[in-house]
Amino acid sequence: MATTALYSTLFDTLPANVLCLLFVVMVALISLAGLHLHHLYVETKTSAQNNEVVGIIFGAVSLIYSLILAFVILAVWQDYDELRKTIASEADRLNSILAHSATLPQPIQQPIKAALTSYCNQVVAQEWSTLHPSQLHRPSAIPDLRLMLLQLQPQTKLEENIYAVLDEDLSCVSDLRRSRLSFNQSHVPDLVWFILNTGSIMLIIFYYFLNVPSMKLKRFYLTFLSGYIAMCMFLVYRLDRPFAGREQISSKPYLTILEMIKQEQLTQK
Incomplete structure (x- = not known):
């Protein structure tokens, strides 16, 4: 938990x-400082x-x-891609509800x-930045709307079919919201995280014991090694927190729905 809190402070x-x-610069400088201390206090003459x-x-x-790090990067990238698909599917279901409801009488629309x-306002304004959602297991995404649809009596076969579609869409929205x-x-x-952080430190320290003829060349190699590790760790962190920071995943699908509803209301007026 301390590690994630530190990253949150640094990267958001x-x-x-x-x-x-x-x-990358910070990690490289710390690694070079460690190398300097190592050469001052540790015997480095090796055959x-x-x-x-x-x-x-x-x-x-x-x-x-590298294998462990690659596996973690692959896993978080798959999760990130799954989230994008989840958001797209949820937006599609909301659009479906909006489109099907357009065929119903105005008092119901x-x-x-x-x-x-x-x-959509709740999603964009609250849930997009919530780290510990308190309503994660709410049985329905829009409970008032679902209750209203259950109480309505369809007047025609078409309305009955539309209510069934709307109920199915609401069920899917609830599942997609939880996801x-x-x-x-x-x-x-x-x-x-502990293994990745500890492994990074151990790998950099292990490098100190390599005997390179030129000290400048050794520092140059270390800068590349520590910088590459830092970039990979940064990538894992950003992909694992898609709702954090300025480059968070886009909420545009929900904003588009809000804009569509607003345009329809203006047209009706």
């Missing part, structure tokens, strides 16, 4: 590209044979760490549009 204010650059053994072990450790407007809200919380367990 500036643009992602600026934050990434700052984070060519020992350096070859250290290099082999370093390569093996790097490979294992108005409360449906009002309910959809309230729902969307689940992404407000990190999908990467604290243990995984």
